[in-house]
Amino acid sequence: xxxxxxxxxxxxxxxxxxxxxxxxxxxxxxxxxxxxxxxxxxxxxxxxxxxxxxxxxxxxxxxxxxxxxxxxxxx
Amino acid sequence: xxxxxxxxxxxxxxxxxxxxxxxxxxxxxxxxxxxxxxxxxxxxxxxxxxxxxxxxxxxxxxxxxxxxxxxxxxxxxxxxxxxxxxxxxxxxxxxxxxxxxxxxxxxxxxxxxxxxxxxxxxxxxxxxxxxxxxxxxxxxxxxxxxxxxxxxxxxxxxxxxxxxxxxxx
Numbered sequence: 001x002x003x004x005x006x007x008x009x010x011x012x013x014x015x016x017x018x019x020x021x022x023x024x025x026x027x028x029x030x031x032x033x034x035x036x037x038x039x040x041x042x043x044x045x046x047x048x049x050x051x052x053x054x055x056x057x058x059x060x061x062x063x064x065x066x067x068x069x070x071x072x073x074x075x
Numbered sequence: 076x077x078x079x080x081x082x083x084x085x086x087x088x089x090x091x092x093x094x095x096x097x098x099x100x101x102x103x104x105x106x107x108x109x110x111x112x113x114x115x116x117x118x119x120x121x122x123x124x125x126x127x128x129x130x131x132x133x134x135x136x137x138x139x140x141x142x143x144x145x146x147x148x149x150x151x152x153x154x155x156x157x158x159x160x161x162x163x164x165x166x167x168x169x170x171x172x173x174x175x176x177x178x179x180x181x182x183x184x185x186x187x188x189x190x191x192x193x194x195x196x197x198x199x200x201x202x203x204x205x206x207x208x209x210x211x212x213x214x215x216x217x218x219x220x221x222x223x224x225x226x227x228x229x230x231x232x233x234x235x236x237x238x239x240x241x242x243x244x
Contacts, residue, residue, distance in 0.1 A: 013184040015102040019194055022105035040184075053106045 001060065001071050003035040004028060010039045010067065017043045018050050021072065025056060028074045033059065036070040043068055079103075081110045082235035084243045088117030090129040090173060090188065091139075095244045096121065097191035103240075104198035112195075113231040115205035118244075119212065122202055122219050126189050130173040134162045144178040196222065203230060 007024045009017035017038045025034055036047070044061060047070045051058035059071040081103040085096040096118075100110045114122050120129060133139045141155040162168050180187065186194075195202075206225045209216070216225065224230075235241050 011184045013186075015098050015105075016184070016186050019101055019105050050106065 001035075002033065003071060004032040006035040006037070008037050009043070010037050012038070013040050014042050014046065018046055021047070021050070022054075025072065025074050030074055032074050034072045034074065036072065038068045038070070039066060040068075043070075047072070079106075079108045079240070080234065080238040081108045082231070082238040082241045083110070083112045084231070085112050085114050085118035085121055086116050087244065088120030088129070090131040090176060092244070093121050093126075093129055093188045094191070096242075097188065097195055099242065100200045101191055101194045101198060104195065104200050108240075110195075110198075110200040111203060111231075111234045112200060113203045113205065113235075115208050119204060119208060119214065119219075121188070121192070122204055122223060123214075124218065124220055126192075129188060130169050131176045132169050133157075133172050134159055134169070141172070141175075142179070144175055144182050192220075196220075201234075 005024060005028060007020055009020055012020070017036065017040055021034065021036055028034060040046075044063070047061060048058055050056070051072060055075040057073040057075070059073055060069075062069050081100065083096050083100060087093075096112055100112055103110050120126075131139070133141055141157070142153065143151055143155075145151070165171075177187075201224070202220070202222065203224045203226050204219055206227055209219075209225065216223070
């Protein structure tokens, strides 16, 4: 999937992946896509909740080998 | 849609209890909430310029696992269940427990308290210190970080009364 910026949040624990994602999204413009890599298992539910509450769209959420990848489209 | 509001009262002044207010405040701010934290009694320790005095105490805290943040896996798994009476007699026990806790925090990729506090400030979380307890404990305004406001219970309710979520920690 195409993205405009990526964020490596691997090794970080709650709430840092969300806080870093929010900060990075601020640098994007509407419609741009942020790719996030994380290892915190809690981030799966957290990014879904973050998207629902902020209106940014969670395009995909996937897991492979203990790593989670999220694509979020900025509102 | 109007911004949601989160009001928190922070009353605890130990390293472990510094986490809930700062984690919830920074996360709520990231979710678009307007956030205020009212620091009172021991919670005032969380807004001092110098945070190095924050400690965690296993004494009288049966819920706290005492595990080592280094060594092989089997060693890390041991829970050092030391009776309170003995903990009290060991000089520097709290200091030791605090440095082990800080190591565990770092090992787990958990943010430090200074880092979380800074993230709250960046996100414009408003900090209010309880003037009555500032005086009661002999603090002066210069002991606290810049940008603090000082007020009383009525000041807290001005914001809390309009809040969507209100927490006492």
